[in-house]
Amino acid sequence: MEYLTLAIEDRVAIISINHAPANALSSAIVEELSQAFDQIESNEEVRVVLLHGEGRFFSAGADIKEFTSVKNGKAFVKLAQNGQSVFERIESFPKPVIAAIHGAALGGGLELAMACHIRLVTERAKLGLPELQLGLIPGYAGSQRLPRYVGTAKAAEMLFTSEPITGQQAVQWGLANHAYTDEELLPKAKELAAKIVKKSPLALKSAIELLNYSKGDSYYKGVEKETVLFGEAFDSADAKEGIDAFINKREPVFKGE
Template sequence: MSSVLRVELRDGIAVLTLNRPERLNAVGSETVDRLTQALHKVRHNDDVRALVVAGAGRAFSAGADLGEIESFTTPGQFRAFVGRLTEAYALLEDFPKPSVAAVHGFAFGGGLELALACDLRVAERGARLGLPEMKLGVLPGAGGTQRLPRLVPPAIAKQMILTGEPIGAERAHALGLVNELAAPGEALSAAEALAGTLAAGAPLALAAGKRLIDHGLGMGLETAIAYERETVSVLFSTEDRAEGLKAFRERRPGDFRGV
């Protein structure tokens, strides 16, 4: 795997680390390609039960690679770049295994959009999160204007997007944008601990739970509840469901196999 993205497997968790610290982990075409490749590879690895997305060096990510963007000479080139970026983030969002972003330093622009595509977010106290594209005369183009207002009140999303001003991790946590706060220097370990809790769950139920929440939000309540009923009925026939009940009766952790 290219050095711009490190992939490490630890105890059922795949840790994907943006690895351009000298560029504050700016997301360019090579990073997008490697992220896409890694997600496809990990998707088919049954030993991996959860993902952590992190950044090397001083920050999670400063956003899209402005140096690369400045080299574009036509709107079509920019559109193609944003398209690949959007597809990679959609692949992460729709991934059947739960994901956790480990944010430290700051997550700006395309970096925050990457964190928004994860299921959960852990951020160090003092970290900053923002979408500063307005200050460059543009707007977030990899899901920021759509995912952010689905996670925080629309008025807060408008303020962040239309002013370009970041917010601190503590406020992000109070708003529900960040799930857990970590001490300085502890974002990755806290994210791995949270991912470990997720990885201990039944894989089929984890994937189904993600689908129910993500897809159900776009349905009417009655339709969504019917979707839930059918999904849990399918899970009832799995070996993991039988193992879960047996483990509960025996007062031990379940040994889930994804079948």
């Protein structure tokens, strides 16, 4: 794999995202994540998965430059459906998945983190869904997962303002489990994983299956609708303006078109 490394330590599979400088979540990384989970699922030695980012960030968002190569909204819908499928697999994966988040988890990066069963963060980490700043909306089920963790009102605030929250706030809001210093994050994540690997794999698989029943039919209908609106947003003039403004590091001017 080009952008991910996979190592196994003490029955814990450690997946590291390594796509400098921001670990932007490109379609290639999403595909490699799918491949990595294929390997892990068939490996009986692995009991827990730990996901983190190398360098400065967990993942600072989607690969916006990649968006410029997407031809139209229909292609954008397929991009969303693929990401949703991989992230749904992570959330329903039969082995516990822990995200260790430092630096930033934004946009697609936060959507990936929210698909993990447990999220550990650094106190100063930034977590957010800034897609509306680009004239877009979340496309990897972020619009449906975020309110499940923080409630509708706080999810609305995060989406409407595009402003991230800190790791400490994420814990207070229910988006993350625990916040640590930068130095503590990975050791604490491995410590938690070590506790989990002692549990029965069959019981863990059953617990994960039961937790996923909490999502319900409306969740999946919302996810399906998200892909449709994701494609419509991409075809809009506002999205073109937002993406161009991001690439050229200027403030976008949206006209509602």
